Amino acid sequence: MTFSSRLAAGETLITAWSGIPDALTVEIVAAQGFDAVTLDMQHGGHHEDSVLRGIVPVLRANRHPVVRIPVGRFDMASRALDFGAEAVIAPMVNSVEDAQHFAAAMKYPPVGERSWGPSFALPRAGGSDMKAWLRENNAKTVSFAMIETRAALAALDGILETPGIDGIFVGPADFSIAWTNGATVDATLEDMMETIENIAAKAKAAGKHAGIFVVDAAMSGRFVDMGYRFLALGTEHRYIAMGAEALLKTARASLR
Template sequence: MPAPVNRLKQRLAAGETTHGLWLGLADPYLAEIAATARFDWLLLDGEHAPNDIRSLSAQIGVLQNGPSDIVLRLPDDNPAKIKQALDIGAQTLLVPMIESAAQAQRALAACHYPPNGLRGVGSALARASRFAEIPDYLNTADAQICLIVQVESRAGLAALDDILQIEGLDAVFIGPSDLAADMGHLGNPGHPQVRQAVLEALERINRSGKAAGVLSTDPEFIQACTQAGARFVGVGIDVTVFAHALRQLAARYRNSAESTR
């Protein structure tokens, strides 16, 4: 029996456009609720959300048989963290702050077993092999790993063409928020210069044959990014959706009470 087929990897390779939600609430119960929305994918954020390897593992546990594919964003490109993420069952990783082809190549190597890479062997302990229930896991795992690298700086954009030459890299994600900060527009990813840079990068990625990715909560910009070739498209963040809904509900009744005074 081989490693589970990575549906998202297949869909991106086929050129399909997929839409997903960022999960930053760091709780398996809330992740399970999010799965009922049936996004193409759900991304567990290990970079900015208050997650650790145990909370990420718990969320994968409740999502693994659901309708949405699972993506895990790591805090950095540390090979030890990549190894742990794969062992707890993640098959699609988003690695942030990639600024060179060499850095992207190291991240790719960390995803694969020798002789193709440097991933440590411990699958018998891990959910990835269903705790040794998958007898052929070690020989089949590499083919089902999907690596998305996140370019979010001027240095990363300068290295983009070299990054796109890396064989085996599935997708490149452009991060508008950090790119805006690096371009001198902190807190303003909607600045025209930032938007132009993002759209141009997405077009370059799409032309290379790799999948292009982006995150935005602006419907007009999401449409523009899709037209530019984005196929891995984040369209919302659970934290902001939750906070906005609560504030809107509270304001409705607060305003109603004030109007009756």
């Protein structure tokens, strides 16, 4: 099943978050129990070449490749899809105009303006029928517009109504900065949770997907209850730290 079809079926999908621009590291992350692996070009170190190469081990592990592009790099959305990504997350989509530019890069005509050239994506997907790819790919690729500012919140209805936008993805850290007018950064800030729940409700009402970055894994169930079905957990730094902590604790507890 594709990433898109699994979300449409109501599954909750959990993605790893990769910021280290190395295909060997991505291979290790993809071998874990996540449903997807997101290659982060915004705050992570991933770049065009590492995305091109990093998607391969994700696909080989039967995980879904997702890419978060840099701010405003809507051209990279098309490139990520041409490399084989199934979904793209665009940060700081703060207006309907931003959403329109993003959607244009994500979808082939008549929905968008994506240029033809799936030289890597088509064979990586095990396909060869170009006409079928053109006919089906708009529905199979998922565009997530990030909602993380007050401007984005004000424009949310219009963003959700934009043809070619398949869902929203909340960045709770940036959202907390905006929510408190720069007073703090707290991705679990209780004061904003009602609004975060309302964002998911609006996405559902519009027939769109809702995703969120989960800083505290224990809050995953709460976010799913709100309507979020695409959850991002941790980074390689966190995975390594937690694994090392567990190993050291076990080893030291065995010492006499």
